[in-house]
Amino acid sequence: MLKAILFDAYGTLISTGDGSVKAAKRILERNKRPDISPDQFYARWKGLHRQHIGSLKTFMTEENIFRLDLSRLYREYGLMGDADLDVEMMLETLGNRKGFPEVKEVLRDLAQDYMIAVGSTTDTAPLLQDLKRNELEIPYVFTSESMEVYKPEKAFYEKMLFGLGLSPSEALFIGDSLIDDVQGPQSVGIRACWVNRKGAEAGNIRPDFEIQSLAEIREITEKIK
Numbered sequence: 001m002l003k004a005i006l007f008d009a010y011g012t013l014i015s016t017g018d019g020s021v022k023a024a025k026r027i028l029e030r031n032k033r034p035d036i037s038p039d040q041f042y043a044r045w046k047g048l049h050r051q052h053i054g055s056l057k058t059f060m061t062e063e064n065i066f067r068l069d070l071s072r073l074y075r076e077y078g079l080m081g082d083a084d085l086d087v088e089m090m091l092e093t094l095g096n097r098k099g100f101p102e103v104k105e106v107l108r109d110l111a112q113d114y115m116i117a118v119g120s121t122t123d124t125a126p127l128l129q130d131l132k133r134n135e136l137e138i139p140y141v142f143t144s145e146s147m148e149v150y151k152p153e154k155a156f157y158e159k160m161l162f163g164l165g166l167s168p169s170e171a172l173f174i175g176d177s178l179i180d181d182v183q184g185p186q187s188v189g190i191r192a193c194w195v196n197r198k199g200a201e202a203g204n205i206r207p208d209f210e211i212q213s214l215a216e217i218r219e220i221t222e223k224i225k
Contacts, residue, residue, distance in 0.1 A: 006173045007138075008177065094130075115166075
């Protein structure tokens with residue numbers, strides 16, 4: 001029996017927008033490097049970030065990973081500025097993102113019948129700030145920082161289930177990442193719904209359900225016994 005809806009945060013409830021690329025542009029402008037594309041610079045930064053998370057032996061917060069990876073980028077691109085100072089331009093974008101239009105109404109509706117929780121790869125403070133500024137009332141918030149583990153490690157989802165007192169069959173995970181929000185939850189037996197806002201191809205990963213908007217969730221929950 002379905003008892004809880006577990007949501008990813010960024011890209012699912014809250015739009016990441018273009019704040020990160022704008023921050024990359026500011027960083028490059030400060031370093032007087034108009035020859036470097038902000039989009040490519042941020043894409044490389046994001047790639048390093050993902051690799052770093054996947055190779056951690058000891059837990060580290062996202063903020064510290066951001067700092068280390070920007071320092072590495074400065075060496076790669078030959079930037080002469082102070083990476084430890086310039087990273088603040090990226091950190092300032094966190095906690096200042098907007099929720100998708102349908103989210104507040106969807107959460108209010110689902111909360112009548114299910115436990116609602118968020119499980120996100122993020123430090124805790126910026127996520128709480130984003131939830132508050134978007135007036136999203138979610139009683140259970142789990143972050144990589146609070147649980148000291150990142151998606152898609154099995155422990156991330158297992159700790160969420162333990163904290164909510166649920167078995168895998170009693171939960172549905174909803175998110176926009178095929179790796180983190182579909183393959184990850186499925187690895188511990190949680191059904192997963194892929195939010196495919198851009199109409200992408202799933203490839204070899206098979207979500208249990210697929211939607212383009214959170215407004216379609218009720219159609220999914222009605223199919224689950």
